[in-house]
Structures are given as structure tokens and as C-alpha cells.
Amino acid sequence: MAIKRMDNVGIVVDDLDATIDFFRDLGLELEGRANVEGEWAGRVTGLGDQQVEIAMMRTPDGQSRLELSRFLTPPIVSDHRNAPVNALGYLRVMFTIDNIDATLAKLTPRGAELVGEVVRYQDIYKLCYIRGPGGLLIGLAEELG
Template identity: 70%
Template structure:
């Protein structure tokens, strides 16, 4: 999963608080990179985050060049295309408290789904839509 952001440092700090680990950061630029993305000559700062279980990765990118072309962060949950990413957490209430300090806002309510999961959506840094799920039992 890749997410384009404006403030890479703030977003990295947010996902560190969520429990992901920073695997590395790099600057990628030049015509060769643009051949992959179709954007031509580009300059991108990238942070690669790893989920605690080591099985998932989240690529955070900040485009220096070319300029960002569109902004989908304010789309509702039923909008087409990428909208959200969901993470499993051990303690939903504790996670929400830690993320609220970093500016996260609850969307809707925290709900129990058939006594199997506690679920909620939050708006994270820059309005990113993030789902949180705690397995019950």
C-alpha cells in the first residue's frame, strides 16, 4: 500500500505511534523513476513502514517534483478508488487515545461487530482515512 502525503515526518510519527516500524527512508529522483510511474523526471522522498508482524509494508511518499495532481483525502467512505487502510490493533481504546494526541479524529462511532471485532474509522494526519479493528474474545 502506498500513500502520498504532504508532511512525511508527521505521517511517519503517526504510524510509529500506531505500532508500525520505520524500515528506511530514501530520496528517489530522476528520469528512471519517472519511467516506472509515468510522471517523467521526478523527485520523491519515501519512508517504508513495516507492520509489527513483519508481513505488511506501507510506503509513504512526498512528491517534491512534479507537484501533486489531485487530492482524494476528503472523499466519503463510499467513494471509488483508494480510500482507506485498516489495521488490526490489540487495544482499540488505548490506540485511539495515543493517536488522538497526534491529531486523529474519530469518524462515526466505535462499534462492536457481532462480538467478534471492535471497529472504528479515524481521520489521521492530513485527513487520511484509517480503519482500526480489535479482535474480541
Template identity: 75%
Template sequence: MALKRMDNVGIVVENLGGAVDFFRELGLELEGRATIEGEWAGRVTGLGDQHVEVAMMRTPDGHSRLELSTFLRPAVVADHRDAPVNALGYLRVMFTVDDIDETLARLRKHGAELVGEVVQYKDVYRLCYFRGPEGLLFGLAQELS
């Protein structure tokens, strides 16, 4: 059996509403919000009795999704948001945009901070990393061709 697709990337946040607003500003669409709880959910995650609020965000092309979650129960036990870009584990999510400068200007109004600087790779891309809601690491790419 072959892999069909990558369904979504999950990100745990403290402020679900603020994260939804940020990703709407970036250009993602809110697909839906739900509360997840019950014995079946705890069996999937291994957390037992859990209560989670979830917002599913979809890219405009409909191919990629971010699942934003905030845990009401059990309490969060670790925080990886301040890890540098060379830390082990998941690094970041990269988005392709039409105009990095315009996108950064809009996102800065929602607290985005550039990690290094916007750089150009040959005549192919302009790239940058930035910290978004709650210090989470993301990347932007602008195709130049």
C-alpha cells in the same frame, strides 16, 4: 505463475516526518527512508522527471508495509483526502490492534479524529474508522475472541 504477496500500500503525504511519527505511534516500524529520482523512476510512474522522498513503514509482524511518499517534483495535481467513505477508488487501510480505545487515545494526541463511532460486530470485532495525518482515512479492528 501465482501471486506471491502484496508488497505495500503507497500513500502520498505533504508532511513526511509527521506521517512517520504518526505511524510509529500506531506501532509501525520505520524500515528506511530514501530519495527517489531519475529517469528510471519517471518511466515507472509515468510522471517523467520526478523527485520523491519515501519512508517505508513495516508492521511489527513484518508482513505488511506502508510506503509514505512526498513529491518534491512534479507538484501534486489532485487531493482525495476529503472524500467520504462511499467515494469510488481506494477507501482506507485497516489495522488490527490489541485495544481500540487505548490506540485511539494515543493517536488523538497526533491529530486522529474518529469518523463515526467505535462499534461492535457480533462477538467478533470492535471496529472504527478515523482520519489520521492530513485527513487520510484508516480503520482499526480489535478481535474479541
């Protein structure tokens, strides 16, 4: 047994349209949207009869995807969006980008907020965390040199 690839990272959101627009501005492409519902889907997730709106976002290189989900039923039961960076569990997704300053300027009007500050790691990366739509934690890395 061996892993072939990682297909996607799933993120539950409360405003699917705003989140799609945000990730488009970041540079991801909308691959598709669909409604997932019914008994078969609930058997996979263990949630029973569920109704979920999903959107699949793809990185420009086609290698990575985010699956954005907005649950209509059952209702969301927990909210981890304001958890600090050292909280247990899945926390953030990180993207390598061309230019942190230009990206922040583009995403700030969409509600992005810098968590700490933009820092340099040696002469390798410029890094920061932002809070995106609905408080999602997103890491940005700009390769230097």
C-alpha cells in the same frame, strides 16, 4: 502466473515526518527512508523527471508495509483525502490492533479524529475509522474474545 505476495500499499502524504510519527505511534516500524528521483523513476510512474521522498513502514509481524511518499516534483495534482467512505478507488488501510480505546487515546494528541463511532460487529470485532495526518482514512479493528 501467480501472485507471490503483496509488498506494500502506497500513500502520498504532504508531511512525511508527521505521518511517520503517527504510524510509529500506531505500532509500525520505520524500515527505511530514501529519495527517489531521476529519469528511471519517472519511466516507472509515467511522471517524467520526478523527485520523491519515501519512507517504508513495516508492521510488527514483518508481513505488511506502507510506502509513504512526499512528492517534491512534479506537484500533487489531486486530493482525495476528504472523500467519504463510499468513494470509488483506493480509500483506506485497516489495521488489527490490541485495544481501540488505548490506541485512540494515544493517537488523538497526534491529530487523529474519529470519523463515526466505535462499534461492535457481533462478538467478533470492535471497529472504527479515524482520520490521521493530512486527513488519511485509517480503519482500526480490535478482535474480541
